Amino acid sequence: xxxxxxxxxxxxAVERELGARLAxxxxxxxxxxxxxxxxxxxxxxxGPGATKLSLLRSGPGAGDWAALAGRLGGATVLADHGDHAIxxxxxxxxxxxxWLSEHALDVSVIAAGTAIELHKRTGRPNVLLDGCGIRAMSxxxxxxxxxxxxxxxxxxxxxxxxxxxxxLCLVHNGSLSNHNRLRRELRRRGIRFATDNDSEVAAGYxxxxxxxxxxxxxxxxxxxxxxxGFFTFAVATRDGFAVLRDPIACKPAVMAETDAWVAMAxxxxxxxTLPGAERARVWEPEPARVYSFDRQGxxx
Amino acid sequence: MSALxxxxxxxxxxxxxxxxxxxxTLQEAxxxxxxxxxxPGGRHAIAAGLRSAIEVDVxxxxxxxxxxxxxxxxxxxxxxxGVGVAENMMSGRVEVHGTAGQSAGATAHGGLLVVExxxxxxxxxxxxxxxxxxxxxxxxxxxxxAQVGRIVIFGDAGPALGDSxxxxxxxxxxxxxxxxxxxxxxxxxxxxxxxxxxxxxxxGAPDADPGDFRxxxxxxxxxxxxxx
Numbered sequence: 001x002x003x004x005x006x007x008x009x010x011x012x013a014v015e016r017e018l019g020a021r022l023a024x025x026x027x028x029x030x031x032x033x034x035x036x037x038x039x040x041x042x043x044x045x046x047g048p049g050a051t052k053l054s055l056l057r058s059g060p061g062a063g064d065w066a067a068l069a070g071r072l073g074g075a076t077v078l079a080d081h082g083d084h085a086i087x088x089x090x091x092x093x094x095x096x097x098x099w100l101s102e103h104a105l106d107v108s109v110i111a112a113g114t115a116i117e118l119h120k121r122t123g124r125p126n127v128l129l130d131g132c133g134i135r136a137m138s139x140x141x142x143x144x145x146x147x148x149x150x151x152x153x154x155x156x157x158x159x160x161x162x163x164x165x166x167x168l169c170l171v172h173n174g175s176l177s178n179h180n181r182l183r184r185e186l187r188r189r190g191i192r193f194a195t196d197n198d199s200e201v202a203a204g205y206x207x208x209x210x211x212x213x214x215x216x217x218x219x220x221x222x223x224x225x226x227x228x229g230f231f232t233f234a235v236a237t238r239d240g241f242a243v244l245r246d247p248i249a250c251k252p253a254v255m256a257e258t259d260a261w262v263a264m265a266x267x268x269x270x271x272x273t274l275p276g277a278e279r280a281r282v283w284e285p286e287p288a289r290v291y292s293f294d295r296q297g298x299x300x
Numbered sequence: 301m302s303a304l305x306x307x308x309x310x311x312x313x314x315x316x317x318x319x320x321x322x323x324x325t326l327q328e329a330x331x332x333x334x335x336x337x338x339x340p341g342g343r344h345a346i347a348a349g350l351r352s353a354i355e356v357d358v359x360x361x362x363x364x365x366x367x368x369x370x371x372x373x374x375x376x377x378x379x380x381x382g383v384g385v386a387e388n389m390m391s392g393r394v395e396v397h398g399t400a401g402q403s404a405g406a407t408a409h410g411g412l413l414v415v416e417x418x419x420x421x422x423x424x425x426x427x428x429x430x431x432x433x434x435x436x437x438x439x440x441x442x443x444x445x446a447q448v449g450r451i452v453i454f455g456d457a458g459p460a461l462g463d464s465x466x467x468x469x470x471x472x473x474x475x476x477x478x479x480x481x482x483x484x485x486x487x488x489x490x491x492x493x494x495x496x497x498x499x500x501x502x503x504g505a506p507d508a509d510p511g512d513f514r515x516x517x518x519x520x521x522x523x524x525x526x527x528x
Contacts, residue, residue, distance in 0.1 A: 249421055249440075252383060252401070268382055269342030269363050278360065282380055284401055284420045287440065 001148045003029025003266045004160075004171040006234035007274075008141040008241040008293055011260040014275075018043075019137030023129045025263070025270040026144040030125050032266055033148035036159035037128045038120035040169045040236060041139035044078075045115040051093045054111035054118035054163070055100075056084045056156060063107065072099060079117070081132045083156065084110070086117045093166060108157065108194055113167030115140070115238050120159040140295070141241050143234050145171040152197045162200040164191060165207030167238040172199035173251045173266055176229035202227060206235060217292040220244045224288055234264050242292035249287035256280040262293050307334055309357075314346070315339040323347065329354045331372075342382065347375050350392070364401075367394045370411060386413045389430055402439070405432045408449070414503045421458065424451045427468050433503035441480065443470050452499055454508070462516050470516040471496050473508075482522045486515045 005025040009015040019041060026037065046052050057063040065085040069075035074090035089096045093112035100107050111118035117137075121128040125146050129135060145160035152158050163169040176182075179198035182205060187193065191204040205226060209219035216237055223233075224247070232251040235242045243264045245253055255264045256271045258280045265271050268282065285291055312322045312335055323345070326335060331353040340346055344363040347356050350373035358366070361379040370389040377385070380398040389408040396404075399417035406422070408430030415423075415432075421439030424432045427446035437455030444460070446468035456474035463480020469492070470483075479485075488510075496510040 249402075254382070254401075267342060267344075267363060268361050268380070269344075272341040272361065282361065282399075284399070287421065 001032045002160075002173040003032030003146040003270070004173050004232065004234050005029060005144040005265045005270050006142070006171070006236065006241060006243065006263065008262040009139070009260070010258075010262065014261045015140055016138045018139040018142055020135040021261075021274055022139075022142045022144050023125075023135045024273040025265055026125045026129065026146060028270040028273060029144075029146050029266055033146035034124045035149045035154045036120065036122040036147045036156065037125040037145065038118070038147075038159045038161050038171070039128065039132075039134055039142060039144045040111065040116055040118045040161040040163065040171075041134075041137055041142040042115040042167070042236060042238060043117060043137060043139040045238070046088050049090060050114075051089050051091065051096065051112055052078070052114060052116065053087045053089060053093065053096055053109055054084065054116065055087060056108050056110045056120070057106055058108060058157065059106040068104060068107065071103065072096065079132075081119065083121065084119065110157070110194070111163035111169060113163075113238060116163060116167045116169060116236075118161060118163055118169065120156055120161070122154055122156055122159065141236055143169060143171045143236050151175055152195065155195075158195050158197050160199060161236075162197070162203040164193070164200065164203040165210060168203065168207055168210065168235070170199065170203040170206065170233055170235045172202055173232045173253075174230035174246070176202060176227055176231065178228040182226070198229070202231065202233060210237075216240045216242050217290045220290045220292070232266070239296075240292060240294040242290060243285055244290050245285055245287050247288040253285050254282065255285050255291060256282045264291075307332055309334045309336050311336045311338060313338045314341065314343055319343050319345065323349065326350055326354065326356060326373075340377075340379070344382070347373070350375070353392075361398070370394060380417075385415075386411070386430075389413065399436070400434075404434075405430055408432070412502055418455065424449070424468070427451065431499055431502075433499060433505075435503075435505065437474060443468055443483075444480070446470075450495065450499060452496065452503070452513070454505075462518070464522055465516075465518045467518060469495075471499075471510075471513040472516060473513045476514070476516060479516065482519050483516055484519045486517045488513070488515050 076088045079086040160171045161169040176198040179201040232253045333354045337358045340360040342363040348368040353372045358377045363382040365384045367375040374393045376395040382401040386394040387406040389411045391410045396415045400419040402420040403422045404419045405413040409428045415434045418436035423438045423442040425444045427449045429448040433452040435454045440458035443462040447466040451470045453472045457476040459478040460480035462483030493510040
């Protein structure tokens with residue numbers, strides 16, 4: 001099954017409490033997937049020349065993130081959640097990745113960019129939401145996922161959202177059938193994958209298209225031809241938010257918007273938690289149609 | 301019956317009482333009882349499994365399987381509904397004063413489902429005898445493998461209308477540009493205009509002209525396996 005949710009603020013008031021609002025949505029969807037949960041929030045962008053990293057420790061126990069930041073050089077721990085952390089580093093993600101792959105083999109970069117912060121953990125959503133203080137976080141937009149694993153192991157690394165390119169991340173309800181072949185092709189084109197998960201391939205595909213110069217909407221249009229399987233996607237970039245369902249559309253999705261926010265969720269009951277939901281414009285996204293929004297306005 | 305004979309409306313709030321208690325009250329109510337259900341909040345299975353001739357108004361948006369398995373009751377939703385409204389309805393009447401998600405009226409055996417707005421994909425899938433009137437448009441694969449009953453669509457029909465249809469009759473006023481396997485346009489005879497007029501009246505649209513609709517049904521070529 002899986003439950004997915006996305007929330008995109010159109011007002012400073014919603015930005016201030018976006019973590020709490022997205023947490024409310026995700027808790028409503030917990031029954032759709034109790035195996036693991038994840039949240040990506042876009043917040044507090046770092047300045048030019050700096051990169052924000054979301055790091056996950058693959059081994060048991062908490063990481064000594066401050067010590068790691070010290071060794072990494074020019075790094076600051078923005079948030080320490082034990083099993084994962086958000087760091088700010090001078091320089092680009094590639095340099096940090098290279099250093100980590102030499103000096104911290106049990107640490108993986110689960111997201112990198114200027115604004116994205118990625119949190120994921122096995123268990124029901126409240127384990128993650130309470131454990132990481134998601135409700136206290138402001139953000140411009142965010143994605144959430146509750147997973148019912150069907151095709152790869154229940155691990156933190158295998159939890160959504162998946163981020164494969166800078167500031168890009170994706171949550172997926174469904175399953176892809178051509179992900180193994182596509183993963184091989186994308187690896188040849190330089191896209192990096194951390195798991196055997198099908199949804200990560202969808203994120204990687206979009207990363208590749210964006211690197212080729214596509215807009216988010218164009219990348220999603222192209223995915224309709226190249227991805228085989230069932231999907232409802234919610235995708236975020238630094239400034240954008242988009243939703244796409246496959247042409248068969250057997251995975252559910254509801255969207256809603258007001259002057260203050262745009263939201264999507266697997267089920268309306270998640271949207272019902274949002275302020276002003278009863279007066280929102282609510283619709284079911286059509287199959288194979290890209291709905292995209294950016295910080296400048298709506299381009300559906 | 302004077303207004304004095306009309307039973308009072310009992311309000312059931314889902315936030316206060318919870319889904320199970322509200323549904324149990326509705327399921328055990330005697331014929332003629334009237335209820336207003338408030339704070340639906342997109343909950344699933346609201347007013348499902350009703351078995352007596354009661355009237356229920358749901359104020360707000362409902363989730364999946366609203367009024368599922370309905371028998372005899374009249375359920376009006378003043379909002380949108382999610383997947384599978386009135387699925388497997390046996391009799392009675394379900395009105396959606398909003399839009400409906402996928403598989404509206406799936407496998408329904410009897411009764412009338414009226415959707416004032418649009419219905420998404422697979423409306424009336426495997427229909428087994430109920431009537432469905434959608435005053436907006438419908439999504440793809442509407443009437444898929446529909447066996448008995450009638451589907452009326454005021455707006456447009458999405459791709460693969462009536463795919464692998466059996467004996468359900470589909471009436472469309474808007475565009476039906478893509479018919480599914482074995483679904484064909486058929487002649488509108490007097491008997492069809494008459495049954496459509498009755499359906500339109502029952503759905504609260506007596507002024508709609510049956511002459512504006514076209515009929516679709518099975519070519520019956522899939523009834524028997526044909527070896528190439």
